Amino acid sequence: MSNLAKYKKTLYDVLAIPEETDCSSLERGVSQNWDSVGHIALISALEEAFDVMFEIEDLLSFKTFDQGIEILKKYGIMFED
Amino acid sequence: MALFRTSGVEIKGILCAVPEHREDRTDHEKRFDKEAVDRVLASTEINAIHLGQYAGQTAGDLGFTAADTLLNKLDIDRSKIGILVFVSYATDYRKPGTSSVLQKRLGLSVDCMVTDVGQACAGFVYGQQIVESLMMTSDSKYGLLIVADTGNRMVSRTDHTSLMLGDAGAAILFGRNEMAEHETVLQADGFRFKTIIVPGGGFRDLLPDEESVECSDGVMRTKYELFMDGLGVLSFSTNDVVDSIRAYMTHTHTDIEDYDVFAFHQANMFIIKRMMKKLKLPAEKVPISLHEYGNTSCASIPMALCAGIDNYRNKSEIKVLASGFGIGLAWGVTSFSLNTANIYPIIETGDCYPEGVLNLHEM
Numbered sequence: 001m002s003n004l005a006k007y008k009k010t011l012y013d014v015l016a017i018p019e020e021t022d023c024s025s026l027e028r029g030v031s032q033n034w035d036s037v038g039h040i041a042l043i044s045a046l047e048e049a050f051d052v053m054f055e056i057e058d059l060l061s062f063k064t065f066d067q068g069i070e071i072l073k074k075y076g077i078m079f080e081d
Numbered sequence: 082m083a084l085f086r087t088s089g090v091e092i093k094g095i096l097c098a099v100p101e102h103r104e105d106r107t108d109h110e111k112r113f114d115k116e117a118v119d120r121v122l123a124s125t126e127i128n129a130i131h132l133g134q135y136a137g138q139t140a141g142d143l144g145f146t147a148a149d150t151l152l153n154k155l156d157i158d159r160s161k162i163g164i165l166v167f168v169s170y171a172t173d174y175r176k177p178g179t180s181s182v183l184q185k186r187l188g189l190s191v192d193c194m195v196t197d198v199g200q201a202c203a204g205f206v207y208g209q210q211i212v213e214s215l216m217m218t219s220d221s222k223y224g225l226l227i228v229a230d231t232g233n234r235m236v237s238r239t240d241h242t243s244l245m246l247g248d249a250g251a252a253i254l255f256g257r258n259e260m261a262e263h264e265t266v267l268q269a270d271g272f273r274f275k276t277i278i279v280p281g282g283g284f285r286d287l288l289p290d291e292e293s294v295e296c297s298d299g300v301m302r303t304k305y306e307l308f309m310d311g312l313g314v315l316s317f318s319t320n321d322v323v324d325s326i327r328a329y330m331t332h333t334h335t336d337i338e339d340y341d342v343f344a345f346h347q348a349n350m351f352i353i354k355r356m357m358k359k360l361k362l363p364a365e366k367v368p369i370s371l372h373e374y375g376n377t378s379c380a381s382i383p384m385a386l387c388a389g390i391d392n393y394r395n396k397s398e399i400k401v402l403a404s405g406f407g408i409g410l411a412w413g414v415t416s417f418s419l420n421t422a423n424i425y426p427i428i429e430t431g432d433c434y435p436e437g438v439l440n441l442h443e444m
Contacts, residue, residue: 016116031121035243035299036311039118040351053358056316 003050004079007068010049014042028063041048083249083267084326086352087213091261094423096151097251097387099374100133100141101131101431109244121244126350128249131374131429135232138433140171140229141179143250143380145186146430148227154425159188163221164255165195166212168204168228170279171235172197174435177225182437183227189219193221201277202346202407203267204228204379205251206415210265212255219321224255230378232257235279237293237302242309247348247375249427251383266329274311277408280304280439314407318352323359323405329402329414337362340416341399342389346406347371347381368392374427379405390424 001011011026012019015033028034034042043059046052046068052075054062062068069079103347105128109118122128133143141376144167152159167180178197191193194215200207205228212224229250236243281289287372289304293405296302298311330336343366345353350371357367368389370381382403393399399419406412 004320014120016120027298033116037117037121037124040311040315044351045123053355056319060312060316 001023002080003077006049007072011042011065014038014045022045023065026065046072050075052077082332084332085208085210085214085265085267086263087210087217087265089254089257089259090213090216090260090263091258092417092419093223093256094151094155094425095148095251095253095386096147096154096425097249097380097384097417097427098147098150098430099131099136099247099249099427100136100143102132102135103129104131104132113241113244117241118244121241123395124349124351125245126372127245127375128372130233130244131234131249134234135247136431136433137435138231138248139173139437140169140231140248140250141167141173141182142433143231143248143430144169144227144229144252145183146428146432147229147250148183148225148252150185151254151425154377155254155423157223157254160234160363161222162189162225163193163219164212164215164224165189165193165252166198166208166215166224166226167195168198168200168208168226169230170199170201171229171231186434187426200408200411201230201232201350201378202381202406203409203411203413205382206405206413207267207402207411208379209253209415210267210413213263216255222256226253226255227251228253228379228383230306230380232378235305235307237300237306240300240302240306242307242369246375246377249374249377249380249384251380253383258433262419263415263417264333265413266325267411267413268325269409269411271409273313273317273410274385275310276317276410277307277309279307314348314354317410318348318357318406319359322404322412325412325414326360326402333416335416337366339400340402341366341393341396342386342401343367344385344401344443346404347374347385348376348407352393365392370372370427381405384427386419386424387427390421390426394421
């Protein structure tokens with residue numbers, strides 16, 4: 001599974017949203033289940049999926065689908081274009 | 082760094098009590114959908130909590146049971162207890178303090194000073210320092226610290242936090258030991274007082290209406306219910322608290338190898354795992370009580386010690402570093418030695434104090 005697919009699957013699973021959802025529109029505090037509890041659950045799942053531990057600043061700044069990708073790239077996770 | 086040094090006083094015993102009534106996923110799914118419960122349990126690893134409200138149990142009741150049981154087990158002459166400090170926000174009455182009620186219930190003498198201290202998750206470390214300081218300036222043979230909370234009662238039933246907070250009471254008996262020396266760091270940041278708050282019911286806003294309002298986190302709550310900035314707490318726990326633990330070890334010229342146990346406030350496993358990773362702590366040194374009991378506020382450090390004590394009984398004495406952090410914001414770090422024979426398993430209780438509900442006609 002590609003890293004992009006793994007990232008999307010984690011979002012779908014944790015946020016309990018249909019896989020046909022347009023991920024680019026996902027936003028913390030707006031999208032279903034992406035509240036503070038959902039955010040912690042999402043961070044936990046992403047850290048486990050990609051074997052990283054987010055710095056607190058990155059954890060707090062992660063609010064959209066695209067931001068998540070940029071943050072994961074900082075931890076050496078490669079995403080195919 | 083606010084550094085406190087005490088000497089000549091040590092912990093003689095610890096015992097914790099929780100309500101018999103237990104709730105887990107089965108109960109949680111009656112209020113929240115399964116996916117929401119899955120998310121909370123996965124990240125917090127809080128699988129069950131014990132709640133006293135269904136048996137009419139207060140924090141004072143849980144503290145009483147813990148203390149009464151501990152004093153009996155240690156066969157303590159209660160007339161020799163000269164200090165009683167009760168730490169909680171969940172007091173039995175507006176006035177007097179719950180420590181007064183506990184003095185009566187425990188049969189302590191009039192020569193025992195009693196006081197309540199308003200603290201939550203930092204309450205064990207703050208309370209320990211207060212009792213030890215009082216002991217140093219008195220001739221009392223024993224001091225008793227009771228830390229207890231029933232925080233779940235102040236949480237909206239629609240708030241996921243209600244799946245995390247458990248009720249508990251802990252009793253810690255202090256006595257004399259000429260050789261004992263302790264250093265404690267206590268810190269606070271009132272600039273962040275709104276991070277964890279129950280905004281109504283205090284004298285600032287004594288009788289607000291009970292209207293439920295949607296807050297910034299999407300939860301409907303009244304002013305009588307707890308608001309917690311979850312990400313603010315996460316940032317605080319994994320930055321300020323970790324920094325204070327590192328600073329404490331630097332100041333005391335100690336490192337991980339000098340401690341057998343790291344007893345942390347049991348907020349949730351997401352926070353504890355991050356603290357462990359940042360401090361490079363091996364799992365076997367970090368006892369956990371939250372899986373079965375949740376976040377038990379000021380009682381959580383003694384709860385962790387009591388829950389994990391069987392892992393350490395191969396040693397007659399263990400060296401503990403403890404860190405509590407939470408409402409205020411307040412946090413503290415301390416270290417002490419414990420005789421493992423006097424750390425008791427957590428007990429469950431259905432006991433309460435129904436005569437404490439007063440009838441004005443009879444007053």
